Amino acid sequence: xxxxxxxxxxxxxxxxxxxxxxxxxxxxxxxxxxxxxxxxxxxxxxxxxxxxxxxxxxxxxxxxxxxxxxxxxxxxxxxxxxxxxxxxxxxxxxxxxxxxxxxxxxxxxxxxxxxxxxxxxxxxxxxxxxxxxxxxxxxxxxxxxxxxxxxxxxxxxxxxxxxxxxxxxxxxxxxxxxxxxxxxxxxxxxxxxxxxxxxxxxxxxxxxxxxxxxxxxxxxxxxxxxxxxxxxxxxxxxxxxxxxxxxxxxxxxxxxxxxxxxxxxxxxxxxxxxxx
Amino acid sequence: xxxxxxxxxxxxxxxxxxxxxxxxxxxxxxxxxxxxxxxxxxxxxxxxxxxxxxxxxxxxxxxxxxxxxxxxxxxxxxxxxxxxxxxxxxxxxxxxx
Numbered sequence: 001x002x003x004x005x006x007x008x009x010x011x012x013x014x015x016x017x018x019x020x021x022x023x024x025x026x027x028x029x030x031x032x033x034x035x036x037x038x039x040x041x042x043x044x045x046x047x048x049x050x051x052x053x054x055x056x057x058x059x060x061x062x063x064x065x066x067x068x069x070x071x072x073x074x075x076x077x078x079x080x081x082x083x084x085x086x087x088x089x090x091x092x093x094x095x096x097x098x099x100x101x102x103x104x105x106x107x108x109x110x111x112x113x114x115x116x117x118x119x120x121x122x123x124x125x126x127x128x129x130x131x132x133x134x135x136x137x138x139x140x141x142x143x144x145x146x147x148x149x150x151x152x153x154x155x156x157x158x159x160x161x162x163x164x165x166x167x168x169x170x171x172x173x174x175x176x177x178x179x180x181x182x183x184x185x186x187x188x189x190x191x192x193x194x195x196x197x198x199x200x201x202x203x204x205x206x207x208x209x210x211x212x213x214x215x216x217x218x219x220x221x222x223x224x225x226x227x228x229x230x231x232x233x234x235x236x237x238x239x240x241x242x243x244x245x246x247x248x249x250x251x252x253x254x255x256x257x258x259x260x261x262x263x264x265x266x267x268x269x270x271x272x273x274x275x276x
Numbered sequence: 277x278x279x280x281x282x283x284x285x286x287x288x289x290x291x292x293x294x295x296x297x298x299x300x301x302x303x304x305x306x307x308x309x310x311x312x313x314x315x316x317x318x319x320x321x322x323x324x325x326x327x328x329x330x331x332x333x334x335x336x337x338x339x340x341x342x343x344x345x346x347x348x349x350x351x352x353x354x355x356x357x358x359x360x361x362x363x364x365x366x367x368x369x370x371x372x373x
Contacts, residue, residue: 007283014290014310018297026303030310033287037313044280044324046332049316049339056339061309061346068350069302072357083366091296099289106281114277115327129336132329137337144340151344158351161358 002043006036027065034058045117048126192218199238205230280321287314301353301363305346312342 013032020026038053121128133141168176180186192215195207204223206214219229287310294307316335323331357363 003279003283007279010283011286011290014287017303017306017310018290018294023300023302026306030306033310034313037317040280040317041320044320046320046323046335049320049332049335052336052339053316056343057309057313061343064346064350065302065306068354071354072302072363083369088297091293095289095293095296098292099286102285102289103282106285107278109278111277111281111325114325117324117327117329120327120329128329129332132333133336136330137333140337144337147341147344151347155347155351158348158355 003040006039010036023069024066027062027069030065031058031062034062045121046125048129194218197235199242200230200235202230204228205235208235277321277325281318284314284318284321287311287317299364299366301356301365301368302350304365305349305353309342309346312338 010033013029013036016029017026017033020029034053034057038050038058041047041053042050117125177186177188181188192207194203195201195205195218197205204219206216206229207218209215214231216224223229291307291309291311291314294310295304298304298307316338319331319335319338321331323329323335353363356368360367
């Protein structure tokens, strides 16, 4: 029963890995598959593997994937350009053939009655596994330790970067700043802070220079790259909006509009956010 | 019993197709993990079929090897990304020429 609930979820999540654009979504779908797999292990009398699957696979390995993804950038999506012509179609056809052969082959085999692990798990699954692991498979177990040490060393060697130049000290950095100022006239001090206005004081609002243009260095480069910076024309629109409302108030002298214009956050009925 | 092996075969096939079609090295790696997991499912299912724990031990060893493999593989991907600024498997094609 549990199987028929978990299996469709697993297959759908696994298929999702093939189709999602972002690597992070693929990692989350893989986590779904792995947790469901852990429950299947629990159903199949393997409580030790259930715990190991959750701790090692979902906990450690997938987190490692996510760490590396954060390091090399989450926005890295697949390029849709095929370097080998028709590779994707060929891969899908091959995969379907392979899957069909496997599934048909497996379903034609008679596997006999399931013996079940009740006898083998006598006295606890963990104890039984330990008995087998430390007697019959003890050499494989020792070899595993060598493998793990090699893997740790290998990761350290691969991730290590030799420092070819001495690390820049604070004095070096200060001298570099002064040189930049002398050569290119680059501003010495810190970057200007974002604009603080009566109606907007968020980091996405650029400060205005005396001539009314936005100071681009006052907003984060990341926000500028995402295109979520409030543009200076939009702020001019805001100003016009307020001016129109004020003149409307003056013209009609309608006191009922007062609460609306000075309501919560002082937001009028239509701001640029509403229009978006 | 058969249904577990069939599910294992389906997951393995999906992993295979993923390795062949995806371009991002990390996602390719995840598909390899999916294939390893599918094999583990078959191992555990057959352990129950035969009534001894050898299959579960093998699945455990597969997990250990997968952990070591992930550590090294991700370190390699990091190194390639550091020098080439890309995690796409298409960009690492210098050995072709």
